[in-house]
Amino acid sequence: MSAVIYPKVALIGLGLIAGSMAHAMRRAGLAETITGYARSAETRKIAREINLVDEVCDSALEAARDADLVVLCVPVGVMGAVAAEIAPGLKPGAVVTDVGSVKAAVIEAVAPHIPEGVHFIPGHPLAGTEHSGPRSGFAELFDNRWCLLVPVEGSDPGEVARLTRYWEGLGSNVDVMDAEHHDLVLAVTSHAPHLIAYTMVGVADDLRRVTDSEVIKYSAAGFRDFTRIAASDPTMWRDVFLSNKAATLEILGRFTEELFALQRAIRTEDGDHLHDYFTRTRAIRRGIIDAGQDTDAPDFGRAVASKAKARTE
């Protein structure tokens, strides 16, 4: 049986997410032809050299023309402009989706450009790395990760089901969510943590004058994790914060309140407060591992194995 879900898939933007999608599509045979386009000539040249997709086009319009699925894999701040560029080439019945980290602002920017008879079903894979560009993608990126689909008013349930099968073919588990809820959840789980990591690395950089190279030399695992996150693409993250302003500011407000409370507990030597707080947060970490979501943790394999064992008992 053929695994093809969309005969022709167009990837607009050829970085980490599009590249990983191309590799994973080929792994599973989900498309017959993959076209692609990126704004930078250098990226298009590299994409051709490494045979990232079947055809690298010189415009977004050309790449999207007659595609069955068009995936917008560009920074969230330019999604609307790219949708306007591809609109004249979209065929009736085509599906347009995106992989942007923010949903309400992307829907607001893209939806007005989607022609009658074309399906728009926004999405967001909860998978990534700090790397970017056409060489950074890999087929396993989406394996066992969540992809959130955010159908808009009037989205065809049959097309949502088809896009769900596509993401499952890429290796993901799929959930459906509304845009506002998505943006609040992601502000907590991804956007605010990135800003905190950027800040912490900035603070360490300021301290460098005092500590010379010690910050780098003696950086333990915690700070190393921050530096990995803070190495993420500046354009992508600038756009994320400017596009998910309200939810991120709400979460950062709460974060600041809690930080002040912890600061006060240290100053007043309130060990019980600190101990209770850390006990609560440790339980959250354990919950993530028990749910089998932390593929980087050393005990991830064990958690999956014990869950599988529990299922068979």
Ligand SMILES: NC(=O)c1ccc[n+]([C@@H]2O[C@H](COP(=O)([O-])OP(=O)(O)OC[C@H]3O[C@@H](n4cnc5c(N)ncnc54)[C@H](O)[C@@H]3O)[C@@H](O)[C@H]2O)c1
């Ligand atoms: N990196 C992650 O961890 C991650 C995870 C999930 C979702 N996302 C989302 O995926 C999208 C792409 O991120 P990425 O990590 O692949 O970025 P990337 O920087 O690796 O790739 C972005 C690509 O978009 C192209 N581009 C930029 N502006 C363009 C324009 N106006 N027209 C055409 N092409 C243009 C760039 O040339 C590049 O090829 C973003 O919206 C991001 O929010 C990223």
Ligand SMILES: O=C(O)C(=O)C[C@]1(C(=O)O)C=C[C@@H](O)C=C1
């Ligand atoms: O692992 C990382 O490097 C990521 O930052 C990936 C991550 C995340 O915060 O989890 C980043 C942005 C996304 O939109 C989805 C995933």
